[in-house]
Amino acid sequence: MSTSDPDSATHHGSLGHVVPLRVLALTLAGLLVLTAVTVGVTMVPWLDLGPVGNLWVALLIATIKAALVALYFMHLRYEKPIIPIILVVTLCFVILFIGLSMMDSRAYQPSIREYRAVDPTRYAPDLYNR
Amino acid sequence: MIGNSPSTSASADLRHVAHHFESPAQQFDAAVQGMWLFLATEILLFAGLFCLYAVFRANNPEIFQHAHHYLSKPLGALNTVVLLCSSFTVAAAVRAAQLGRSRQSAILLGLTLACGLGFLAVKYVEYQHKWKEGLLWGFHFRSPEAETPPASAAEVPVTASASTAGADSAALTRPEQSDSAPSATAAEEPSATFRPVTLAPRGLRAPDEPARAGTPQQQVRNVQTFFAVYFLMTGLHALHVLVGLGLIAWITWRTWAGAFTPLYFTPVAMVALYWHLVDLIWIYLFPLLYLIH
Numbered sequence: 001m002s003t004s005d006p007d008s009a010t011h012h013g014s015l016g017h018v019v020p021l022r023v024l025a026l027t028l029a030g031l032l033v034l035t036a037v038t039v040g041v042t043m044v045p046w047l048d049l050g051p052v053g054n055l056w057v058a059l060l061i062a063t064i065k066a067a068l069v070a071l072y073f074m075h076l077r078y079e080k081p082i083i084p085i086i087l088v089v090t091l092c093f094v095i096l097f098i099g100l101s102m103m104d105s106r107a108y109q110p111s112i113r114e115y116r117a118v119d120p121t122r123y124a125p126d127l128y129n130r
Numbered sequence: 131m132i133g134n135s136p137s138t139s140a141s142a143d144l145r146h147v148a149h150h151f152e153s154p155a156q157q158f159d160a161a162v163q164g165m166w167l168f169l170a171t172e173i174l175l176f177a178g179l180f181c182l183y184a185v186f187r188a189n190n191p192e193i194f195q196h197a198h199h200y201l202s203k204p205l206g207a208l209n210t211v212v213l214l215c216s217s218f219t220v221a222a223a224v225r226a227a228q229l230g231r232s233r234q235s236a237i238l239l240g241l242t243l244a245c246g247l248g249f250l251a252v253k254y255v256e257y258q259h260k261w262k263e264g265l266l267w268g269f270h271f272r273s274p275e276a277e278t279p280p281a282s283a284a285e286v287p288v289t290a291s292a293s294t295a296g297a298d299s300a301a302l303t304r305p306e307q308s309d310s311a312p313s314a315t316a317a318e319e320p321s322a323t324f325r326p327v328t329l330a331p332r333g334l335r336a337p338d339e340p341a342r343a344g345t346p347q348q349q350v351r352n353v354q355t356f357f358a359v360y361f362l363m364t365g366l367h368a369l370h371v372l373v374g375l376g377l378i379a380w381i382t383w384r385t386w387a388g389a390f391t392p393l394y395f396t397p398v399a400m401v402a403l404y405w406h407l408v409d410l411i412w413i414y415l416f417p418l419l420y421l422i423h
Contacts, residue, residue: 015158015393018228019221028218035210038416039203042423051191051422058417065413073221074406080159083166090170094177098184105185 017078027072034065146394154393165400169407172370176411179363183418186359190352197356198422200265202256206420209252210412216245217409220378220402223385227395232385235398239382242405246375253368260357267361271354360419367415370408377401 038061041047042054049057071077076084144154151157187194223238259265264272381401384390390398 015155015395016162016228016399018225021222021225024218024221024225027221028214031214031217032211035207035214035416038421039207042203042421048423051195054423058421059414062414062417066410069217069406069410069413073217073409074403079162082163086163086166086170090173094173094180097174097177098181101181102184102188105189109189 017075019072019075019078023072027068030068031065034061034068037061144393146396158396158399161396161400162403165403169403172407176363176366179359179366180414180418183359183363186355190355193353193356194422197353197360198420200260200263201360201420202259203420205252205256206416209249210416212245212248212252213409213412216242216249217406219245220405224395224399224402227385227390227398228392230392232388232390235390235395236382236385239378239385239398243375243378243382246371246378246405249371250368250375253364253371265357266354267358268354271357363415363419367408367411370411374401374405374408377404 038058041057048054070087076087147154147157151160219238219241223235223242226232226235226238264270266272378401381398385398
């Protein structure tokens, strides 16, 4: 493994890739800028894309930030392919898990509405109605 | 193999290499791979809570739109910045450890520790505020408008349970459905027949919203579910921060004591990976909880 890995042994025979301090600092700068952007878009009225649009913008920015942290801070960019594979497979399962759960809960929403329509005073998760 | 370099630089470091590994590099690669597998399970653990969040929000968008007004956006942003900086310092500490600069590494780890403590301090301020305001989960939730302490279930008048399906009780249990004022006044007067707390979850207004009552947009019920999600997600995250701080304190001490060399700093690198994961989770938590709009 390490024979074909030029990054591993370049700096003073140290283990793993030594990320230049400049790259780390630029990553931090990028993260801070993106944090400002994600907060900023919530304050600018003409950037309001509605509840769903705003959610996707926020998730997109968060994913870019997460990618920066993973690629440079966590050395993902310099690791052998098995590490990104572990991460990507995990994220696929997360998406599958959340996606299927949302589809399922959406599928039975009509039954809940029907149940409530019988008697408007009953509200399924309402703890205070006892 | 990289294993040829230690023989020249520091043969003493080879005592850290377990007998089933050929070289420090091979051992380090195995540790990195194992750590990432652990991080994968951590991601899946948090995925359960993100799933909870997604299902709740998809089915009750109005609760999330409404309740996030109670979270402090500046404090959330401050914590994001603090955590990002701590991620940078710990990454720089790993770099210093790789290069054999133990003293620099220990100082950077100390800075990370300070950032982590700062994060928890801000979190404490936020939690304390919510505790005082009664912005909690389930039965513990109190309306910010309610003056009186929460009534126990025994104190709730029987008539409030809407067993009589008259127009009045329907209006009291579902004030957002009524177009008349009485339900709102009942929710605001401590001396009313019905304790304000019994109506609080349904007759809740955001602090910045005007005190007009009866309009459906300003009456959101079951806001306590948002705070259940909020405390579960940030609580589990804060627990991870706490564990991370303990680990960082440990490796700071070990680094300061000179336990690590360029050929053996596995604990530093692994704790750093863990700390970055804590940062990653917060990167998603911050916009999902604080920046709903």
